[in-house]
Amino acid sequence: MKPSIVVVGSSNTDMVVKADYLPRPGETILGGTFIMNAGGKGANQAVAAARLGGNVTFVVKTGDDIFGQSAVKLFGAEGIDTSCAVADPTLPSGVALIAVDANGENSIVVASGANAALRPADLQNAAPKIEKAALLLVQLEIPLITVEYAINLAAKNKIKVVLNPAPALMLTDELLAKVSIITPNKTEAELLSGIKVTSLKTAELAAKAIAAKGVETVIVTLGAQGALVHHNNECKLYPAPLCKAVDTTAAGDVFNGALAVALSEGKEIAGAVTFACQAAALSVCKLGAQSSAPYRVELDAALMAAGVN
Numbered sequence: 001m002k003p004s005i006v007v008v009g010s011s012n013t014d015m016v017v018k019a020d021y022l023p024r025p026g027e028t029i030l031g032g033t034f035i036m037n038a039g040g041k042g043a044n045q046a047v048a049a050a051r052l053g054g055n056v057t058f059v060v061k062t063g064d065d066i067f068g069q070s071a072v073k074l075f076g077a078e079g080i081d082t083s084c085a086v087a088d089p090t091l092p093s094g095v096a097l098i099a100v101d102a103n104g105e106n107s108i109v110v111a112s113g114a115n116a117a118l119r120p121a122d123l124q125n126a127a128p129k130i131e132k133a134a135l136l137l138v139q140l141e142i143p144l145i146t147v148e149y150a151i152n153l154a155a156k157n158k159i160k161v162v163l164n165p166a167p168a169l170m171l172t173d174e175l176l177a178k179v180s181i182i183t184p185n186k187t188e189a190e191l192l193s194g195i196k197v198t199s200l201k202t203a204e205l206a207a208k209a210i211a212a213k214g215v216e217t218v219i220v221t222l223g224a225q226g227a228l229v230h231h232n233n234e235c236k237l238y239p240a241p242l243c244k245a246v247d248t249t250a251a252g253d254v255f256n257g258a259l260a261v262a263l264s265e266g267k268e269i270a271g272a273v274t275f276a277c278q279a280a281a282l283s284v285c286k287l288g289a290q291s292s293a294p295y296r297v298e299l300d301a302a303l304m305a306a307g308v309n
C-alpha cells in the first residue's frame with residue numbers, strides 16, 4: 001500500500017465564463033460559453049494528487065444535493081477514498097462564480113455552503129487516517145477551527161503538514177510552527193509576512209519572514225515565474241516551464257496536489273518542487289479546475305521532454 005495523503009478541504013461546483021477581460025465594478029460585459037466544472041481548492045488538490053498516483057483520502061462536507069452527490073461520485077471515480085465525506089441535507093453544496101480573461105487570469109467569488117460547516121466533529125472518522133498518514137494537505141476554504149484541529153492532530157503524531165494558505169487569511173505563529181511546508185502565492189505571502197511582494201527580492205524577504213515563524217519550508221508560488229523556495233536557510237527560484245496560459249484556475253491547487261504526491265513518494269524538496277511546477281504548467285494549458293489536472297503519464301512525459309527524470 002502506498003503512503004497515504006489525507007486532504008481536508010472544500011468542494012465547489014465552478015460556474016465559469018471566459019471573457020476578453022474581467023469586468024470592472026458596476027460593469028456588465030458579454031463573455032463566451034458558460035461551462036460548469038468540478039472545483040473547490042480541497043477537491044482540486046485531492047483530484048490532482050489522485051491523478052498523479054497518490055493514495056488519497058478526501059475529508060469534505062457537501063450538501064445532499066445534485067452538486068454534492070455528483071462531486072463525491074467523481075472523487076470515487078478518481079480512486080479517492082470518500083469514506084470520510086459528509087453530506088449535510090440542510091445545506092447547499094459550495095458554488096464558485098468564475099470569470100476568466102483572455103490571458104487566463106481569473107476572478108472568483110465562492111458561496112461556501114456546506115464547506116463553511118465542516119467542523120472538527122466531522123473529522124471523527126478521519127482522525128485515525130490523519131494519525132497514520134504520510135502527509136496532511138489543507139487549505140483555508142473551510143473553517144479555521146477545523147484546519148487547526150487537523151493540523152494539531154497531525155503535528156501531535158509527527159505527520160508532515162502541507163498548508164496551502166488560500167484564500168489569504170492571517171494565521172497565528174503558534175499554528176504556523178506546526179506546519180512543515182507552506183505554499184502561499186504573492187498575496188498570501190504578503191499577508192503572512194507583512195512584506196509587499198513585488199519582486200523576487202521581496203518574495204525572498206517574505207519567505208524568510210514566514211520561515212522565521214517556525215515553518216520548515218516556505219514555497220512562494222509566483223505564477224509564470226515559478227516557485228521561490230526557502231529551505232534549510234537557503235532561497236532558490238524554480239522557474240516555471242514556458243507555456244501559453246488558457247486558464248490559471250487551480251494551477252496552485254495542481255501544484256499542491258503534485259507536491260503532496262512527490263513528497264509522499266519520498267522525493268526531496270528540490271525534486272518535489274520541480275515535479276509540482278511542471279504539473280501546474282500542464283494545468284494552465286487547459287480550461288477549468290479539476291478538468292485541467294494532468295494524469296501521471298502526461299506529467300512523466302513532460303518531465304522527460306524537459307530532461308528531468
Ligand code: RIB
Nearest residue numbers: 012039040041096250289
Ligand atoms: O483554486 C481554484 C478554486 O477556487 C476553484 O475551483 C473555485 O472553486 C475556488 O475554490
